């Protein structure tokens with residue numbers, strides 16, 4: 079059944095677990111996620127970005143979402159818009175059947191200029207005012223994602239702020255978070271807590287203290303009814319880098335967010351954990367491997383099936399690690 083983000087994360091909060099939000103662009107990814115959720119009896123969030131919507135077409139996405147809930151009627155699925163850049167993008171997503179939308183006013187509509195307070199509150203409130211009338215949930219964002227290591231925005235990886243950011247912008251201020259939620263009434267709040275988007279998060283193995291747990295904990299304590307969202311939560315597993323690079327890929331050495339750190343986040347109030355990069359890597363590794371081992375092959379199913387299996391394996395693992403398993 080399709081459920082809203084508010085329904086799902088309220089249950090997660092009552093039962094102390096986190097829910098991964100996996101990005102999709104196509105049928106294979108949707109099926110892989112649902113296979114994983116079904117195997118471990120977990121609810122799940124499937125999210126699509128603006129890029130996914132233009133890649134797959136809203137009508138295709140709408141029917142894919144209908145299809146997966148028909149195939150797996152017993153699995154609760156929240157269909158969420160990831161990084162909506164303006165109110166209109168959120169409204170058309172709702173028309174296309176999404177049960178939850180993110181209005182990311184931490185950046186202007188161009189997706190790279192940091193949005194100021196008035197802008198962020200304004201666009202976010204416009205969306206909550208409308209979405210809540212129809213029972214649709216809303217995620218907002220306060221703070222700009224980027225690397226605390228270098229101070230640089232996410233732009234290198236295709237989305238996010240351009241150029242240098244202050245330490246202030248890279249960690250959400252708890253008192254501002256309280257004010258932001260009071261003014262916008264968002265159901266969930268993405269905060270800057272030390273993660274960044276994409277594969278290149280850290281240049282060396284993190285020492286196990288990368289999240290600003292004090293910031294998460296303080297925001298959670300002041301806003302117990304607002305669900306916290308961790309963007310940029312891929313772990314960028316070394317073994318997936320190795321599979322890609324052993325089969326013709328050229329990923330530079332890199333580190334992501336250790337799962338143990340995400341688990342610390344969940345203990346301190348994080349409920350929605352956004353993962354895209356890990357699944358991209360899982361699929362790409364298998365596609366590269368099949369094509370390298372079998373250069374005569376040209377049937378897409380021969381490489382897409384192993385790619386789906388690798389993605390299912392990763393999703394299942396995260397559903398178990400975040401204690402989502404068994405909660406459907």
Ligand code: G3H
Pocket residue numbers: 101127128129130160161236237275354355
């Ligand atoms: O944070 C963004 C997600 O990873 C989606 O990426 O905009 O390339 O579809 P995308």
Ligand code: 13P
Pocket residue numbers: 101160161274275276277308309310311312313352353354355356
């Ligand atoms: P990753 O790039 O770490 O997978 O983060 C995805 C994300 O935050 C989507 O909104």
Ligand code: NA
Pocket residue numbers: 125158159160161180217352
């Ligand atoms: Na999102």
Ligand code: ZN
Pocket residue numbers: 161275309310352
């Ligand atoms: Zn994100």
